[in-house]
Amino acid sequence: MENLQISRCVLSILLTLFLVSSSWTFASSASPFIVAHKKATLTRLKSGVERVSVAVDIYNQGSVTAYDVSLTDDSWSNDVFDIVSGNTSMSWERLDTGALVSHAFELESKVQGLFYGAPAVIKFRVPTKAALQEAYSTPILPLDILADTPPEKKLELVRRLFAKYGSLISVISIVTLFIYLVATPSKSGAAKGSKKKR
Template identity: 65%
Template sequence: MAIHMTRSSSTFALVFMVLFSASLASSEVPFMVVHKKASLSPFKSGSERVSVTIDIYNQGSSTAYDVSVADDGWNSDIFDIVSGNTSMSWEKLDVGDVLSHSFELEAKTKGLFYGSPAVVTFRVPSKGVLQAYSTPILPLDVLAERVPEQKFEWAKRLAAKYGSHVSVISLVVAFAYLIASPSKASKKKR
């Protein structure tokens, strides 16, 4: 009896896996990966600009049509749009392609700002309209007091970036010097 139940459950599992994989193979859909990044840059005294870039990648198995992005999380009481627009649309996004949209804002008030994800909508002929959301951005400390860069900060960055390379090159040069130079012991034997 136990063998019969094991065989029937194994058969059921096998049939389920075949049907499930067949449904996945027949459902060709775009898979959108949406990356949103924002960076602060000082503009003039008492003013700061936020540069926002949204990259949309189609990692799926079919083309997406009527692709649009909307990033409406920027409060008009805190930010003014300087260049670009917070929304954009394209006719299609082919498999493996990337779309990019950028805009720039100017901060009006000081404070910590938490941005919401951008929303991407797209159409698939067999499925209708679908949505994807971008990655969240780190909190932006708008118009915050920045600590001035320390005097030897550049030297620390260089040491951190190239210190291991200098160490390896120094060891190779020291080894080559030891191999190439005659030792005192070999001179006494002659």
Template identity: 70%
Template structure:
């Protein structure tokens, strides 16, 4: 009886693993970038990548990201939703849209909702994208430090000459491994 129970549980385990491996596994990655406009507004660029990491095709894939409050954001271009007829195994699709805000403050966004159908199940499946970090709309940000090409042009040759001289001095001063090996063989 115990052997039959073990065999039955192993059969169930393998059949559930096989069923999982023959299905779609949908992931969504949501990215947001902010850019200030001269008009006193801030542009919010939203991009969502939808991946099918499963081994089967997903059908009737729909993406909805309608968590952007119309009191705070105006849609500038694109749509907050999109759909695709199918998403093959290993494939990725992207969707993006641009919003604009004139309201200052912190905004906490929610994940986008992805719905899809797989042939082995009658009900629509649901997945969520990654959430975004809180957005500080119209916040004062310090200017970004950019690489100073002027300094490279002015001091680059001096730094390279000093580096070469330093490497030469190090090579002359440090003992050679081959001569150290020969000295240890002579002592034996």
């Protein structure tokens, strides 16, 4: 009888542990999964000034809504960049499952050099956890601000002309070469003619 009570007690403890662990696994898997992509493009306005357009796309690929979502992108130093439009930070009340939000801003730089931008930081709240959660965007490729452009533009123009008119230039060259060969007497024929005169 005593063995039966011990086995029931052990069985109930194991069942309780199983239920607690499965509910913990379910709670941990049921959460937002934030994926953020950051991109930056350069536009040369005039000599000595270049504009940087930054865009951050934030996706919630998880199975639960994220609340109090905030984006902060503090990698743009005030010594190098001036904000032209927008802000480097933004917040949203919620980001539903499968939803996408985007944020963009523009900066202007007058300093030449290679710039490495850090990933943007996304903070959000999960209803089951007290602390704010963090996610990071993808980093951007290094930006070569106000880089001296090599004289590739001239070569690019020549390449475009050949691509557009290459076949026409080839035909004209072949016809001109043919006319030149037909119109000019050959040296061997001129040498034979001079021998006959003697």
